[in-house]
Amino acid sequence: MFDSYxxxxxxxxxxGDYLWPLALRLIMFWEFWEAGTKKLRGENWFADIPxxxxxxxxxxxxxxxxxxxxxxxxxxxxLTFSVMILLGLFTRFAALSLLVITVVxxxxxHWPAEWGTLGELWxxxxxxxxGGGNYKLPLLFVVILLPLIxxxxxxxxxxxxxxxxxxxxSYNSDRMGDGIAAxxxxxxxxxxTFFLEPAWGIGFMAVALVLGLxxxxxx
Numbered sequence: 001m002f003d004s005y006x007x008x009x010x011x012x013x014x015x016g017d018y019l020w021p022l023a024l025r026l027i028m029f030w031e032f033w034e035a036g037t038k039k040l041r042g043e044n045w046f047a048d049i050p051x052x053x054x055x056x057x058x059x060x061x062x063x064x065x066x067x068x069x070x071x072x073x074x075x076x077x078x079l080t081f082s083v084m085i086l087l088g089l090f091t092r093f094a095a096l097s098l099l100v101i102t103v104v105x106x107x108x109x110h111w112p113a114e115w116g117t118l119g120e121l122w123x124x125x126x127x128x129x130x131g132g133g134n135y136k137l138p139l140l141f142v143v144i145l146l147p148l149i150x151x152x153x154x155x156x157x158x159x160x161x162x163x164x165x166x167x168x169x170s171y172n173s174d175r176m177g178d179g180i181a182a183x184x185x186x187x188x189x190x191x192x193t194f195f196l197e198p199a200w201g202i203g204f205m206a207v208a209l210v211l212g213l214x215x216x217x218x219x
């Protein structure tokens with residue numbers, strides 16, 4: 001019985017290498033492509049909407065940039081990186097770039113302006129325009145992008161094709177768990193949280209630095 005179960009799960013994992021990364025890439029392509037095309041065809045509303053001070057709302061260093069530059073960067077970032085995600089080309093870089101776009105937008109618009117407890121913060125896990133934040137949808141985007149950053153574009157991707165052409169097709173054998181791997185994990189968490197809560201991001205990055213520089217934790 002256990003052999004049959006192991007055989008089924010092994011085959012599910014093998015088929016999943018094709019399916020789930022492609023599914024995540026398709027949905028992320030559509031969401032960011034749609035957002036980018038709306039910005040491209042519309043007017044710059046970053047500095048015009050009355051209910052938000054965008055230059056105060058954008059986190060550093062984006063708060064130092066004019067609204068026009070932020071608008072162009074957001075527009076072409078969403079368009080360019082969404083196409084890269086669709087093709088599975090430099091998937092990790094594209095997904096990380098879209099993650100930064102997402103958390104910057106979350107910090108500027110969707111994150112609660114003030115919160116004192118985790119209960120108050122959790123009230124922002126909603127899709128609403130009424131107080132308490134509005135970060136449910138961008139948080140789901142972050143959760144979708146993270147597997148693409150850590151795992152890559154899967155076997156139906158240009159990345160995988162390029163690996164095969166260079167003789168480096170090693171999706172199932174290139175695992176290396178050590179201090180540097182842990183440092184990368186905490187580094188990604190630092191990037192994810194820095195624009196929302198700088199203290200969290202700095203804390204994660206500090207842990208990443210310690211783990212990455214500790215010789216005993218390396219292979």
